[in-house]
Amino acid sequence: MTTIEQLYQHFLKYPVICTDTRTITEGCLFFALKGEHFDANTFADKAITQGAAFAIIDNEVFAKNSNCILVPDVLSALQDLAKHHRVQLNIPVIGLTGSNGKTTTKELIRAVLAEQFKTFATKGNLNNHIGVPLSILSIQSDVEIAVIEMGANHQKEIEFLCEIAQPTHGLITNVGMAHLDGFGGFEGVKKGKAELFAYLKAHHGFAFINRNNPYLLEMSEAADLNKVVYYGTEKENTISGKLKHSDPLIEFEWATHAATYQAKANLTGTYNFENILAAICIGHFFELTPSQINNGLANYFPTNNRSQLTKTERNTVICDFYNANPSSMTAALNNLKTLNAKHKTAIIGDMFELGSAAAEQHEMVARLASNHQIDTLVFIGKSFYAFKDEFTGHFFPSPVEAKAHLQANPVKDSLVLLKGSRGMALEQLLPLL
Structure with a gap:
């Protein structure tokens, strides 16, 4: 087995790390990580063929040539290599x-x-x-x-x-x-x-x-x-x-x-x-x-869909759809309330990873949005959809139905908040705004 010190010598010579064969660069080190649905050990030979200097693997079955470096566990090797580099x-x-x-x-x-x-x-x-x-x-x-x-x-x-x-x-x-x-x-x-x-x-x-x-x-x-x-x-x-x-x-x-x-x-x-x-x-x-x-x-201009102000042909959109939780959603809605605009729209999507608090927190956000006197409210996702009979606004179980609604009822001349968890993929709605 290769030690971290030996692996670090390879890293000093080939200081680019890749974990995906779709992004292999010439002379990189390919770390064959495992995921829920894949084992990158199976791609080691392919990575080397594509130009990787070495493939770091933890299954000797796939050590098909001398450019494969065998370690006990690839993820641990990556983490230990980073620790070793940090000390330097x-x-x-x-x-x-x-x-x-x-x-x-x-x-x-x-x-x-x-x-x-x-x-x-x-x-x-x-x-x-x-x-x-x-x-x-x-x-x-x-x-x-x-x-x-x-x-x-x-x-x-x-x-x-x-x-x-x-x-x-x-x-x-x-x-x-x-x-x-x-x-x-x-x-x-x-x-x-x-x-x-x-x-x-x-x-x-x-x-x-x-x-x-x-x-x-x-x-x-x-x-x-x-x-x-x-x-x-x-x-x-x-x-x-x-x-x-x-x-x-x-x-x-x-x-x-x-x-x-x-x-x-x-x-x-x-x-x-x-x-x-x-x-x-x-x-x-x-x-x-x-x-x-x-x-x-x-000199800092946000480009990552976090509090990013975007002017489209029809509206001004606060692009904040990279992620969301109850705290950030509350802050975004409160901010929308304070801004001056003739017409305001909030298009908000489900918040993930809330466990047993999901229903309570989505109800809280829906109530907050409804109380903020926002002209147009659009709620998207199964968690918000459960409250469609309790609050005013347009409720859709997924972005697909919301997209159809926005195509038939375009938002114009409005200040729009577009926010939801990453998994809601609300960026697909931006072209309609």
């Missing part, structure tokens, strides 16, 4: 998790830090037990600082990802009603996310905490309070801020203990203001100038 990197690594806003906050932090440092940040949502190792292994030797997003749907997952990423600094954006099924309820969510603070405390790392969030303050007991940097709306914080307006884009002021600065961001949604303050706080901690921080914020 003498740079700050900012670990980031939370129920909502992880990716937007990560991109804001990246945009700010990039004004001063060669910065790496997690690509897309590679934030799980496979994505985090792949992210760590993508950090090249010239990178000066890294931002690693960590997602979780059960306890001990953040703890495990921290052992791989080994963050020196960390941030929890917030805690909310997300992945309740896996975490075992809201208290389980808090306990699971606080694993980041516990890791930082054990390894003498710094935590950035939003003092306006009572849950995060409670969870900060797991952190080293001598190494906590606070941000929020009050002047007692290291970084404080005041939202001027967010209609539709955010304008605000922020302050250190020494001075106050005016700034803008290309984001909509009052709920994004705390994400912006987090990026400012981290930029300030790493000694960027106020001008660099403001430039970084101004």
Whole structure:
């Protein structure tokens, strides 16, 4: 069997990792991962034929040539290789998790830090037990600082990802009603996310905490309070801020203990203001100038369907359909209520992974939307459809029926919120808006 040290020597020579034969590049290392419905060991020979330098496998039956490297378990080898690579990197690594806003906050932090440092940040949502190792292994030797997003749907997952990423600094954006099924309820969510603070405390790392969030303050007991940097709306914080307006884009002021600065961001949604303050706080901690921080914020344009404002031929659409849970759905609907528009439309889809709380949470969101005096309400998905006789609006069991409705009854001259869980695939409705 090949050791991790031996595998690392191959990685230094061939530093590109592939896990899918459809994306093989010349001279990559192919890791033959297993899934529920596939065993990539069977593709090892194909990967090498397509140009992979080596295929890392854990079934000797498929070791058909000398370019196959046999390990006890491919996934564990990938994770251990990432740990080994991380130890070689003498740079700050900012670990980031939370129920909502992880990716937007990560991109804001990246945009700010990039004004001063060669910065790496997690690509897309590679934030799980496979994505985090792949992210760590993508950090090249010239990178000066890294931002690693960590997602979780059960306890001990953040703890495990921290052992791989080994963050020196960390941030929890917030805690909310997300992945309740896996975490075992809201208290389980808090306990699971606080694993980041516990890791930082054990390894003498710094935590950035939003003092306006009572849950995060409670969870900060797991952190080293001598190494906590606070941000929020009050002047007692290291970084404080005041939202001027967010209609539709955010304008605000922020302050250190020494001075106050005016700034803008290309984001909509009052709920994004705390994400912006987090990026400012981290930029300030790493000694960027106020001008660099403001430039970084101004140069960030969302392109990932998270709070992304899109003008179509007929409407203005808040594209927020990458994912959804009760907390983020509530924030999005509350934001829509505050925006000025002659006509407002909310098209919202089911929220997944809520377990036994699914019916209660969908009813709560449907009631909230109905009480917000939104001109046109469209609910999509089986969970919302169960309440079609209790609330006003258009209810459809799937996007297929919703699409037919929107084709027959086009939305025009409206401010539209389009939001739902990733599995609802609401992006298919955008061409109709």
